[in-house]
Amino acid sequence: MSTPDSASSAASPASGDASGQAPQSSATTLGASERVVLEHLAQDFMRERRHERRWRTFFRWAWLILAVVVVFDFVVDRSAVSGKALPHTALIEVRGEIAPDSEASAEILLGALRSAFEDPSAQALVLRINSPGGSPVQAGILNDEIRRLKALHGKKVYAVVEDVCASGAYYLAVAADQIFVDKASLVGSVGVLMDGFGFTGAMEKLGIERRLLTAGENKGMLDPFSPQNEKQQAYAREMLKQIHAQFIEVVRQGRGDRLKETPETFSGLVWNGEDAVKLGLADAFGNLDYVAREVVKAEDVIDYTPRENVAERLAKRFGAAVGHGAVRALREWAPVR
Numbered sequence: 001m002s003t004p005d006s007a008s009s010a011a012s013p014a015s016g017d018a019s020g021q022a023p024q025s026s027a028t029t030l031g032a033s034e035r036v037v038l039e040h041l042a043q044d045f046m047r048e049r050r051h052e053r054r055w056r057t058f059f060r061w062a063w064l065i066l067a068v069v070v071v072f073d074f075v076v077d078r079s080a081v082s083g084k085a086l087p088h089t090a091l092i093e094v095r096g097e098i099a100p101d102s103e104a105s106a107e108i109l110l111g112a113l114r115s116a117f118e119d120p121s122a123q124a125l126v127l128r129i130n131s132p133g134g135s136p137v138q139a140g141i142l143n144d145e146i147r148r149l150k151a152l153h154g155k156k157v158y159a160v161v162e163d164v165c166a167s168g169a170y171y172l173a174v175a176a177d178q179i180f181v182d183k184a185s186l187v188g189s190v191g192v193l194m195d196g197f198g199f200t201g202a203m204e205k206l207g208i209e210r211r212l213l214t215a216g217e218n219k220g221m222l223d224p225f226s227p228q229n230e231k232q233q234a235y236a237r238e239m240l241k242q243i244h245a246q247f248i249e250v251v252r253q254g255r256g257d258r259l260k261e262t263p264e265t266f267s268g269l270v271w272n273g274e275d276a277v278k279l280g281l282a283d284a285f286g287n288l289d290y291v292a293r294e295v296v297k298a299e300d301v302i303d304y305t306p307r308e309n310v311a312e313r314l315a316k317r318f319g320a321a322v323g324h325g326a327v328r329a330l331r332e333w334a335p336v337r
Helices: 002-083 106-118 136-153 168-173 200-206 230-258 273-278 288-296 310-333
Strands: 088-095 122-131 156-166 178-181 186-188 270-272 301-303
Touching: 088 106, 088 288, 106 122, 106 136, 122 168, 122 288, 136 156, 136 168, 136 230, 156 168, 156 288, 168 230, 178 273, 178 288, 186 273, 270 273, 288 301
Parallel strands: 088 122, 088 301, 122 156, 156 178, 156 186
Antiparallel strands: 186 270
């Protein structure tokens, strides 16, 4: 009798122990998973904080360096300006294409021209030219302004040609009182052009149909994908003739009696420096140093050409670096957020 009771009593605690162990194991498992999640969250939080600290440090140093460079550049500019107190030859470089968005645009060079003419220590201005030409509008604006400033300030202007002074560049050069060249310089190209392509034959072979809708019969004039229109071509030629006539008039005004006109003078041909002098398109041989020393009689040359300073270059690079860093940071943070 006692034996079954004892067995039953003995079995009872064992059963109770088994039922008690199950919740303890579940709690332990749940606690471990929570710790893993918390650890991941803590790691992500610490990683984000480290990124933030790095960016704050980067920005502080970058702004400090930029401020130092700006101050240094300002001091250098001030010292350059103070150096203009002595009599000197003012220099403006005209390099590359003369176009609205180029370094030789009217917008960029006009301010330099005014600064050079207004500086009482600048004895004369030299335009050092190395350009194949460009926009007749930009060249015309510069030509007009040089002539106006010469009359206003009574200073001489000399053009010094290096490799090329053609088309719009020569349009600009004739505003000078004298033009100096090298024997091998290329000078002239007094002409106007309008170029393009025609693709109608290629479209026919490929079976492509041009569908052009316009309001105004000449709105699509000289469209490269449409057949040529004789009336529109004649209009374009007449327009080019008018611009060419304006160019010729500017050259005649600038060169005056020195110009020895021939049937080829305004044909668009380019001459070497030696022939340019013979034809009156240029005056003499000489470089910048020669003109400053022997003609202007002021050997010190100060460059008034607008240039991108160190601060501007650094600011652009800094902006690009910030953009690149921001994109990279966003990519790294994307999985976290």
